[in-house]
Amino acid sequence: MRLVLNIWRQPASKAPGKMVRYESANLNPDMSMLEALDVLNEELILKGDSPIAFEHDCREGICGSCGFVIDGIAHGPIPKTTVCQLTLRHFEDGEELYLEPWRSRAFPVLRDLMVDRAAFDRIIAAGGYVSVAAGSAPDGNTIPIKKEDSDRAMDAAACIGCGACVAACPNASASLFVGAKISHLGLLPQGQPERDKRSLSMVSQMQREGFGQCTNIGECEAVCPKGIHLDVIARMNHDFIHANWNSRS
Amino acid sequence: MQLDAKIPSGPIEKAWDKAKFEMKLVNPANKRKHQIIVVGSGLAGGSAAATLAELGYNVKCFCFQDSPRRAHSIAAQGGINAAKNYQNDGDSIYRLFYDTVKGGDFRARETNVYRLAQVSVDIIDQCVAQGVPFAREYGGTLANRSFGGAQVSRTFYARGQTGQQLLLGAYQALERQVDAGRVKMFPRTEMLDLVVIDGRARGIITRNLVTGAIDAHVADAVILATGGYGNVYYLSTNAKGSNCTAIWRAYKRGALFANPCYTQIHPTCIPVSGHYQSKLTLMSESLRNDGRIWVPLQKGDKRPPNEIPEQDRDYYLERRYPSFGNLVPRDVASRNAKSVCDEGRGVGEHGLGVYLDFTDAIQRLGRATITERYGNLFEMYERITAEDPYHVPMRIYPAIHYTMGGLWVDYELMSTIPGLFVIGEANFSDHGANRLGASALMQGLSDGYFIIPYTLGNYLASTKLDEVSATHPEFIEAQASVANRTRQFLNSAGTRTVDSFHRELGKLVWDDCGMSRNAPGLQQAITKIRDLRDQYWREVKVLGNSQEINQALEKAGRVADFFELAELMCIDALHREESCGGHFREEHQTPDGEALRDDEHFSYVAAWEYTDPAPVLHKEPLTFEYVHPSQRSYK
Numbered sequence: 001m002r003l004v005l006n007i008w009r010q011p012a013s014k015a016p017g018k019m020v021r022y023e024s025a026n027l028n029p030d031m032s033m034l035e036a037l038d039v040l041n042e043e044l045i046l047k048g049d050s051p052i053a054f055e056h057d058c059r060e061g062i063c064g065s066c067g068f069v070i071d072g073i074a075h076g077p078i079p080k081t082t083v084c085q086l087t088l089r090h091f092e093d094g095e096e097l098y099l100e101p102w103r104s105r106a107f108p109v110l111r112d113l114m115v116d117r118a119a120f121d122r123i124i125a126a127g128g129y130v131s132v133a134a135g136s137a138p139d140g141n142t143i144p145i146k147k148e149d150s151d152r153a154m155d156a157a158a159c160i161g162c163g164a165c166v167a168a169c170p171n172a173s174a175s176l177f178v179g180a181k182i183s184h185l186g187l188l189p190q191g192q193p194e195r196d197k198r199s200l201s202m203v204s205q206m207q208r209e210g211f212g213q214c215t216n217i218g219e220c221e222a223v224c225p226k227g228i229h230l231d232v233i234a235r236m237n238h239d240f241i242h243a244n245w246n247s248r249s
Numbered sequence: 250m251q252l253d254a255k256i257p258s259g260p261i262e263k264a265w266d267k268a269k270f271e272m273k274l275v276n277p278a279n280k281r282k283h284q285i286i287v288v289g290s291g292l293a294g295g296s297a298a299a300t301l302a303e304l305g306y307n308v309k310c311f312c313f314q315d316s317p318r319r320a321h322s323i324a325a326q327g328g329i330n331a332a333k334n335y336q337n338d339g340d341s342i343y344r345l346f347y348d349t350v351k352g353g354d355f356r357a358r359e360t361n362v363y364r365l366a367q368v369s370v371d372i373i374d375q376c377v378a379q380g381v382p383f384a385r386e387y388g389g390t391l392a393n394r395s396f397g398g399a400q401v402s403r404t405f406y407a408r409g410q411t412g413q414q415l416l417l418g419a420y421q422a423l424e425r426q427v428d429a430g431r432v433k434m435f436p437r438t439e440m441l442d443l444v445v446i447d448g449r450a451r452g453i454i455t456r457n458l459v460t461g462a463i464d465a466h467v468a469d470a471v472i473l474a475t476g477g478y479g480n481v482y483y484l485s486t487n488a489k490g491s492n493c494t495a496i497w498r499a500y501k502r503g504a505l506f507a508n509p510c511y512t513q514i515h516p517t518c519i520p521v522s523g524h525y526q527s528k529l530t531l532m533s534e535s536l537r538n539d540g541r542i543w544v545p546l547q548k549g550d551k552r553p554p555n556e557i558p559e560q561d562r563d564y565y566l567e568r569r570y571p572s573f574g575n576l577v578p579r580d581v582a583s584r585n586a587k588s589v590c591d592e593g594r595g596v597g598e599h600g601l602g603v604y605l606d607f608t609d610a611i612q613r614l615g616r617a618t619i620t621e622r623y624g625n626l627f628e629m630y631e632r633i634t635a636e637d638p639y640h641v642p643m644r645i646y647p648a649i650h651y652t653m654g655g656l657w658v659d660y661e662l663m664s665t666i667p668g669l670f671v672i673g674e675a676n677f678s679d680h681g682a683n684r685l686g687a688s689a690l691m692q693g694l695s696d697g698y699f700i701i702p703y704t705l706g707n708y709l710a711s712t713k714l715d716e717v718s719a720t721h722p723e724f725i726e727a728q729a730s731v732a733n734r735t736r737q738f739l740n741s742a743g744t745r746t747v748d749s750f751h752r753e754l755g756k757l758v759w760d761d762c763g764m765s766r767n768a769p770g771l772q773q774a775i776t777k778i779r780d781l782r783d784q785y786w787r788e789v790k791v792l793g794n795s796q797e798i799n800q801a802l803e804k805a806g807r808v809a810d811f812f813e814l815a816e817l818m819c820i821d822a823l824h825r826e827e828s829c830g831g832h833f834r835e836e837h838q839t840p841d842g843e844a845l846r847d848d849e850h851f852s853y854v855a856a857w858e859y860t861d862p863a864p865v866l867h868k869e870p871l872t873f874e875y876v877h878p879s880q881r882s883y884k
Contacts, residue, residue, distance in 0.1 A: 012797060046790070058319075059530075064323075065315065081632060114798065118315070118316070121317075121424060124421060125424035126428065128424065132422075137371075137375045146389055147389070154384075161318055188380050
C-alpha cells in the first residue's frame, strides 16, 4: 500500500515549521498510522534525513500520549480511535493525507508532531483530586454508591488526557477535559467535600493556561477517542456557578 | 556476598506488624530535611512519591513520558486482587497468600507474599476514598469477579480500565503534592545512571529529553519504580518506551539482579500480523471467564471457524484441565497454546493463534451481558483486526507481558546498595516464577502506599548520611560517562537503525529464551547476542545531536542496555536446570508435559552480581514453612 503524507516539520519550539511531502510505498493496510510513521522514519534515517518526532507509548489507545491532526480531524477520520489504533485499511491506496500537531496556544509545539501538554497536569494539580492521605480511608463498602452514579463517574473518568478536544475546538477550549474530571469526582460521594473548591480552582487554572471558552460547538465530543459526552461541560458550568454562589454567602 | 533478606522472625501473621513496630521513625519535623528521589510515576512510583510527600519528605519524581499519568500501569485492564471476602465465598488473607505462593510455583519469599495479601485490603479502601470508580452492584456495594486461576471472586475492577483508574488515583494524589510544593515533578526526563558514594545510593544522573541537558540530582535515598523489562523481546504488550535502563544502570553500580529469566507470557494477546508490527495488544484475561479456547482437532484444517463442527474442535484446556478449564494460570495457558500451534493446529494466516470463542456465552447470557462485561475489549479487537468477535471467534496468541525478575530487594524493599529501594515490577519480590492475574496492580500499590513509607523511614532514621553535593567526584564521573555514551552513539557512522537491531535481538530472545527453553538453544543465544551487540556498537546509525529532542538517541541507549540484560537472562535460564512457572526448560518436564521443579537443588532466588567479564551468582535460599511445595495441579 502507498500513501502520500504531508507532515508538519518543525525542528524546535521557536524554529519556523513547514509541511513536507513524503511518499511512503512500503505500507500495509493492517498497519496502524504510527507504524506507518515507523516505516517512514526507518527510511528517512537510512537516507540521512531526520526522523519525524511524534509522541506515543502504549499504542493501545489508553495512555493518551499519541495524537495529531489528520486532514483537519484530531486523531483522524474514525470515531473513538486514537492514531495508534487507526489502521491504514480506512484509507485508499495512494491517498494523500495532511498530518499536523495539535494547534493551541496552551499546547506549544515542541518538535514536528509533538506538543507540550503540561497545562493539563497543572489543571489537575489545581484541584482534580480527592484529598485523602494513604492509610486514612474507611472500609471500601462503608458508603454505598448507586450503580448508575458509579457508571456515570466511570464514563467521565475514561478521559485519557490526549488533548484532542482542545485541538478540535475552534476556541481551543479545554472544557471537555476539565468537565470530565469535575464530573468524575463530583458524581461520587467521596468528591463532595471539595466539590466547590475543585471547580473554582480547576476552571480558573484552565483560564490562566490560555485555553479558550466553550461556546457549545461540540467538536470536542465528536473527536474524543473515549466518547466523553458534552454533558460533562454542563456539569462543570453548573458546579462552577454553584460554587461561586456558595462562596458569596 | 551474604544476602540478608531481613525477614522478621516469629509467626508470619505477625511479621509485618512486628517489623513496623521495630522500625525506627523519622521525627516529623525532620522529614522535610530529607530529599528523596523516585524514578518512575506508575502505580508504584506515583503512589510512593505522593505518600512520601504526604508524610512530609521532599520528593523529586522523574518520568520519561510527558506526564506522570502516561506510565504503563495505565494499560492494565483486568483488575486488582484483595482479600476482602465481600463475596462470602471463602476468601481470606491466608488464601490469597496461599494462592500467590502456589501460583508463583514456590519461588517467592513467603513473608513478602503474606504481607502483600494483608495490605491488599487497605489498597481497595484507599482507592475508593480517592474516587476510583470501581464497578458496583445495584445495592451500591463493590463488585468482584474471579480472575486468572482463582477459585474465589476477589478481583476489583473498573470496566476494562482498572489500571487506568488506579493510576489516575495515584497521579491525582501526586499532582496534589506537586501543587503543595512537596513534590517536584520532572517529566520528559530519563535516568541514565545511579550515583553511589561510600557504598550508599546518593543520587542519579538524568537527561532532559527536550533540551538534552545532563543533570545531577543528589538525594538521601533513591527509589526505582521503573517497571519491567519485557521490551527486551521487542514485541511485547509493554508500552514502547518501557525499558530496563534504570535498573540496569543500578545493576552495573552494584545492585544484584534476581531471577532475570522469570518472564511472563500472557496467553490472550492479538496475534502478530506482519513484520512491521511495533507492539502486541493484550486482550484482558477476564475474557477467559466466558470465552472457550479451542483449535481444530486435525492439523491443517483451514475451514472458517464457524464451519468447523463441534466434533472437529479440540477445547484443549477443558480437556486437559477439567477442574480449571479455560481459567488455568497464565503460564499453563500459554504453554498449551504454543504446543497446539507447534503441532500444526494453530489458526490464522501464520498458524500462530488459537480461537477464543464466545458463541456459547452469548447463547447462555445474551449479547447484552457480554457487551456489558467485555464491550470495550470487543471493540478494541475489532478496531485492530477488522473482525467482529460477536460473530467470529477471536484469535489469540501468547505474548510477553510482565517480568517477575528484577533487582533483588530485602523485606524492606532495599536492594544490595544501601539507600537504593526498588518497588513494583522493577523488583523481583512477590510473584516467584509466575504472577497471577490482577496481582501486579496490587503489588505496585502495596509497595508505594503502604510499605515504602515505613521502610524508607527506617533507613533514614538509622543511617548517618554525610552531606554530599553534585560536585562530588562520583557525580562528575557518572555525568561524564553518560555524556560520553551519548556521544558514542552519535559518532557511530553506521548503516542500520536502532529498531532493526532491536527487532533482531527480540526475535533471538523470544526463540531461545521465550515460552520454552533448552540448553543448546540458550548457549547458542548467548553467543549470538554477544555478536549482535558488538555489531550494534559498530553499525548503529543515530542522526541528529544531543541538544535536541532526539527519539532515536533515546532508543539507542535503551537498546544497548537490553543487549546486556538479554545475555544475563539467558545465563540465568541456562543455570536454572528445572522448570518453574514462566521458566520452562524442555529437559525438565513431567511425562504429560507439565513443568517439573527441582526443589532439592533450585529452591532459591538467583541473584546475579555484575562483574566483568562474567556475572557472579549469589543464592538466597527459599524456605516454605506454611505452604508446602507441591506440584501445581490444575487438572
